[in-house]
Amino acid sequence: MEATINNENFYQYKGKHKGILGWLLTTDHKRIGIMYLAAMITFFVVAMFIGFFMRLELLTPGQTLMKPEVYNALFTLHGVIMIFLFIVPGLPAVFGNFFLPIMIGAKDVSFPRLNLLSWYLYMAGAILAVVSLFTGGGLPDTGWTFYVPYSIRSTSNVSTALFAAFILGFSSIVTGLNFIVTIHRLRCKGMTWFKMPLFVWGLYSTAWIQILATPVVGITLLLVIFERFFGIGVFDPALGGDPILFQHLFWIYSHPAVYIMILPAMGLVSEIIPTFAKKTIFGYGPIAMSSLAIAFVGYLVWGHHMFTSGISDTSRAIFSLLTFIVAIPSGIKIFNWIATLYKGSIEVRTPLIFVMVFIFVFSIGGLTGLVLGSLNTDIHVTDTYYVVAHFHYVMFGGMGTLFFGGLHYWFPKMFGKMFNEKVANFSVVLFMIGFNILYFPMFIMGYLGMPRRYYDFLPEFQIYHQISTIGSWVLVTAILIMIINLIVALKNGKKAGSDPWGGTTLEWTIPSPPPLENFDIEPEVTKGPYDRV
Amino acid sequence: MSQIHRDDFGSKMGMWLFLFTELLLFGGMFLLYAAYRFAHPAEFVLAAYRLDVTLGTVNTIILLTSSLTVVLGIVALQRNSKKLSIFFLSTTLAFGLAFLVNKYFEWGAKIHHGIYPKGPELANMSDGEGLYFGLYYAMTGLHGVHIVVGMIILAFVLVQIYKNKITSDNFVRFENAGLYWHLVDIIWIFLFPLFYLIH
Numbered sequence: 001m002e003a004t005i006n007n008e009n010f011y012q013y014k015g016k017h018k019g020i021l022g023w024l025l026t027t028d029h030k031r032i033g034i035m036y037l038a039a040m041i042t043f044f045v046v047a048m049f050i051g052f053f054m055r056l057e058l059l060t061p062g063q064t065l066m067k068p069e070v071y072n073a074l075f076t077l078h079g080v081i082m083i084f085l086f087i088v089p090g091l092p093a094v095f096g097n098f099f100l101p102i103m104i105g106a107k108d109v110s111f112p113r114l115n116l117l118s119w120y121l122y123m124a125g126a127i128l129a130v131v132s133l134f135t136g137g138g139l140p141d142t143g144w145t146f147y148v149p150y151s152i153r154s155t156s157n158v159s160t161a162l163f164a165a166f167i168l169g170f171s172s173i174v175t176g177l178n179f180i181v182t183i184h185r186l187r188c189k190g191m192t193w194f195k196m197p198l199f200v201w202g203l204y205s206t207a208w209i210q211i212l213a214t215p216v217v218g219i220t221l222l223l224v225i226f227e228r229f230f231g232i233g234v235f236d237p238a239l240g241g242d243p244i245l246f247q248h249l250f251w252i253y254s255h256p257a258v259y260i261m262i263l264p265a266m267g268l269v270s271e272i273i274p275t276f277a278k279k280t281i282f283g284y285g286p287i288a289m290s291s292l293a294i295a296f297v298g299y300l301v302w303g304h305h306m307f308t309s310g311i312s313d314t315s316r317a318i319f320s321l322l323t324f325i326v327a328i329p330s331g332i333k334i335f336n337w338i339a340t341l342y343k344g345s346i347e348v349r350t351p352l353i354f355v356m357v358f359i360f361v362f363s364i365g366g367l368t369g370l371v372l373g374s375l376n377t378d379i380h381v382t383d384t385y386y387v388v389a390h391f392h393y394v395m396f397g398g399m400g401t402l403f404f405g406g407l408h409y410w411f412p413k414m415f416g417k418m419f420n421e422k423v424a425n426f427s428v429v430l431f432m433i434g435f436n437i438l439y440f441p442m443f444i445m446g447y448l449g450m451p452r453r454y455y456d457f458l459p460e461f462q463i464y465h466q467i468s469t470i471g472s473w474v475l476v477t478a479i480l481i482m483i484i485n486l487i488v489a490l491k492n493g494k495k496a497g498s499d500p501w502g503g504t505t506l507e508w509t510i511p512s513p514p515p516l517e518n519f520d521i522e523p524e525v526t527k528g529p530y531d532r533v
Numbered sequence: 534m535s536q537i538h539r540d541d542f543g544s545k546m547g548m549w550l551f552l553f554t555e556l557l558l559f560g561g562m563f564l565l566y567a568a569y570r571f572a573h574p575a576e577f578v579l580a581a582y583r584l585d586v587t588l589g590t591v592n593t594i595i596l597l598t599s600s601l602t603v604v605l606g607i608v609a610l611q612r613n614s615k616k617l618s619i620f621f622l623s624t625t626l627a628f629g630l631a632f633l634v635n636k637y638f639e640w641g642a643k644i645h646h647g648i649y650p651k652g653p654e655l656a657n658m659s660d661g662e663g664l665y666f667g668l669y670y671a672m673t674g675l676h677g678v679h680i681v682v683g684m685i686i687l688a689f690v691l692v693q694i695y696k697n698k699i700t701s702d703n704f705v706r707f708e709n710a711g712l713y714w715h716l717v718d719i720i721w722i723f724l725f726p727l728f729y730l731i732h
Binding site: 185218220222230231242 | 546
């Protein structure tokens with residue numbers, strides 16, 4: 001064993017392999033986190049531009065830019081990339097990998113090699129998704145939900161896309177498994193369960209959903225592949241199969257997946273707020289437990305995606321009730337965050353602005369979710385732009401906003417550089433404006449009856465579509481400014497100290513960027529994660 | 534790289550978590566089985582008569598015995614008897630292979646009679662029977678894949694025992710491989726009655 005040189009950070013460390021191999025064969029959780037980050041930003045930008053072109057097509061009725069088939073392929077791709085490659089794995093894979101071990105005072109995750117395998121599975125799934133575009137019968141055009149029987153009949157390259165999603169699920173399972181074992185086994189001295197930072201609690205709840213829900217969608221997608229190749233009949237109505245069963249199995253995963261996306265984001269809010277309110281978190285226990293409660297109840301609400309699919313009235317009523325119950329633990333979090341801010345000496349810096357944007361847009365998304373969760377109103381707006389607006393407010397406004405919020409919060413730690421805060425603040429505000437111009441008109445046109453996933457529309461909807469498209473220009477500009485600002489900071493940013501924001505959790509006690517083994521001396525925890533002495 | 538850190542308890546915990554995911558993977562198909570059996574009870578019984586109970590029973594005995602030999606292999610290694618351990622492990626692999634050979638003949642006979650999805654005989658059957666055989670092929674097929682994977686894992690363990698990388702004081706990988714093999718076994722214990730025995 002060679003001795004660790006203390007003043008060397010993990011970027012400078014020269015291991016067995018040099019250059020690019022030092023990254024591709026690394027088992028360092030921090031390097032793996034950075035590799036995820038690079039991949040994810042790339043996919044996000046690609047999917048963002050796909051969305052941008054979809055909006056451009058919808059500027060005028062009829063054909064503006066592309067053929068209907070291309071439009072169908074684009075919304076499928078936008079969904080598949082955003083959901084499976086960005087939103088679901090985003091926070092756990094990037095920030096979970098980088099910060100989970102540091103926050104619990106460990107040197108790495110429990111299974112570092114599995115961790116690297118998980119990255120390779122992720123990349124394999126991503127590459128397969130790209131391959132599905134250029135081979136076989138053309139671009140997959142089923143939408144990201146792959147509903148049967150169309151996904152069985154479509155002559156486009158659906159099987160490859162399904163298999164890509166299957167592999168991505170596997171990657172997600174491996175990450176979840178790794179995190180659970182890490183949290184159970186590698187907490188440092190004094191790091192009891194209730195001294196863990198709340199982001200770790202978010203990751204812990206998420207990891208359980210990843211493990212318990214992902215296999216179900218795995219088998220479902222696999223069966224659709226079997227159906228396409230062999231015609232086993234389990235989902236094909238022509239052979240006696242039941243398409244509704246597909247929907248059940250699909251949403252048994254894909255609804256909990258919504259909580260995979262949001263729980264780490266909520267954990268992140270619980271990190272950022274105490275740091276900038278300069279006081280300890282209010283209601284630590286309830287926030288931690290509400291994560292578990294959301295994970296648990298979130299498991300039992302999938303039926304609300306199927307209110308109009310033809311399931312029984314009894315089950316619809318039960319699913320509707322359970323859906324409302326999720327609002328309780330979510331509300332507990334919101335109130336505790338606000339109580340934390342109350343009488344704090346608040347310092348408004350970039351990450352906190354992100355959190356405020358999050359609370360605003362996520363509340364709109366959450367409240368409109370209640371409209372969709374109640375049976376009678378749902379029937380009016382189901383499968384319209386109302387739904388599109390709702391899940392963009394929740395997913396993009398929730399997880400997406402905080403992905404960038406987290407990136408700004410931890411950027412100094414990850415790269416050791418500070419970004420230009422003025423430009424960052426400007427881009428967040430612009431982001432907020434563009435976001436609302438883009439998605440808010442969708443609520444209105446959805447309520448008026450504009451169906452989702454349509455290539456064409458009636459002239460009366462044109463004004464809403466046009467406002468929305470203009471919003472997309474603003475939003476894309478904001479995101480590009482945000483990303484370029486960070487890239488510039490990578491090169492020219494001022495050196496960040498070990499604790500530029502005044503955070504209290506363990507990651508702020510070590511140098512930025514962290515040394516190879518995170519801690520030179522194994523830390524010992526004696527106080528709560530947000531206690532200020 | 535970071536210092537070698539050994540945590541047998543953690544490794545086993547990871548394995549158990551992985552087994553949960555496998556159970557849920559098959560759980561999705563068991564759910565489909567339950568739903569379709571409920572919808573077509575008579576057709577499922579009719580279709581079940583076409584399976585060869587003897588072959589199924591032989592395969593059940595083979596798998597159960599192979600689970601026993603895996604355990605014996607671990608115990609032998611714990612008692613420092615490398616040769617015996619390798620013997621038991623090889624026996625397990627042989628049982629796995631025997632299972633697959635049996636399965637090959639069983640599937641082969643079905644396919645020969647035209648009982649497979651899109652096959653001539655299956656086309657004459659009712660929807661319920663078609664679903665039964667669709668599930669039969671999907672579930673036993675996926676189970677067969679797991680047998681193959683289990684055998685590959687056990688073969689790795691065999692090599693590592695041979696090379697003294699798995700020893701009487703470091704055998705957690707063997708135990709984990711054994712756990713996986715038991716899982717494959719236990720899934721079969723459910724598949725067997727559901728497809729062969731319920732008449």
